[in-house]
Amino acid sequence: MKIQAPKGTRDFYPADMAWHMHLLDAWRAVSVRNGFEQVDGPIFETLELYKVKSGEGIVSELFSFRRTGGETDFAIRPEFTPTLARMVADKANALPKPIKWFATPNFCRAERPQRGRLREFWQWNVDLLGLDTPAADAEVIFTCVDLLAELGLDSTQVRVKISHRAVVKQVLEKLGVPEDKLPGAFTLLDKRDKMTPDEFTKEAGKLGLDEARVQRFEEVCRRKYASGDLMHLARSLAMDEPPEDLVKLDEQLRAFGLADWCEYDLGIVRGLAYYTGVVFEVHEATGVERAIAGGGRYDQLIELFGGPAMPAVGFGMGDVVLSNVLADKGLIPDDVGPRPDAFVLAASDEAAAQLPAVVSELRRAGLHARMSYKATRNVGKLLKDATNCGAKFAVIVGEQIEVKNLETGDQSAVGRDALLDALR
């Protein structure tokens, strides 16, 4: 009987795993150099935990289960924030501030798979808690950009689109959107790119805005403003000065050298109700893919999970969309797997008896040594195997031992006791 892998999951064969580990390594290395410490939690939590932030509605999106004979409902983790909030809330008083944590866990969501979205995925989570400054927002965004650059992307290929919850609310109020219509206005912002101008105008009209204001609303939410260009935003809104929160954020982004990567786009909403300040998404520049990363400031969430009042800002970056984008741009190298230092082959049957001794000596010395398992003594064929596995040196065991540098083609005979040195 042949059983297929569950819908929306991936098998990682050696070549896939090599890239996967390369990505996880990059996430970790960038996190560490930006001063974040790695954490993790259980792969399942009580179902209850996920209802705290997202409500009952979340349940249908989860893989939840009850142990046979048990009475507690559990769910495989669909995201990291509740676990993080729980961990922070538990030890909030003992932890040195600011708290700078990252994690690279896998998550499961019961969604219908499509491009950029699977049922199991890995996500890099970066969170900075205990600081409520624009500098903290900028540092987190810097960390995100640092990773993108590390993997070979530049500011023409990906864009960090930034908005700000409080500023958008302020803008909507300035436009005259009544309090009770604010949620509708947020939805409209989110959907703007999927609507024709006519549909947009019609929907905007329902917010109680007159024609001139509908037009202004549309301009503000469709237009992008470069860093340093906030006066244009102010003008679009008929304001004397741009919103103070954005001005301060922009100063910090520039201080971190991020101006080229970022643009202000008030149409970035993020579905989440819990964001309180900055929100941002990273997109491929032409906008063909789903968001590569998304995050923002959530100053009230730790309290929601029973912790003390604690400001926080963070983001998540999934492996699926990121890999799609990198693949499209030819930025996934095929040589990221472990590369053998030496490939040991026998040129005669007598020599074959020496392979275990030679290989084990190299391995004990810490070298990554492989050998041929084939019966053939055809040196040409065996050298091809050596090349195919990416080995740096071939060790040809015959009447004497010869070391061939597979990159330069240089080959020379070495004494048995000089072998290790020849490979270093």
Next chain:
RNA sequence: GUGACCGUAGCUCAGUUGGUUAGAGCAUCGGGUUGUGAUCCCGAGGGUCGGGGGUUCGAGUCCCCUCGGUCACCCCA
């Protein structure tokens, strides 16, 4: 959860209006030749055509269901 398209070997594909034991290239494995990453030659394994049911004398070809894939909607924590 809704809708559309798609499933033949590990990969890319061929397979006549339904008609014998389902094919090719690449890859894999083995062998031969030439002590050097190559070339050439020979050979092998591998598929019950995603799975199940139906129609038929006969189904990879037609129908239904189901599983999986792709895409859009939804959602996007």
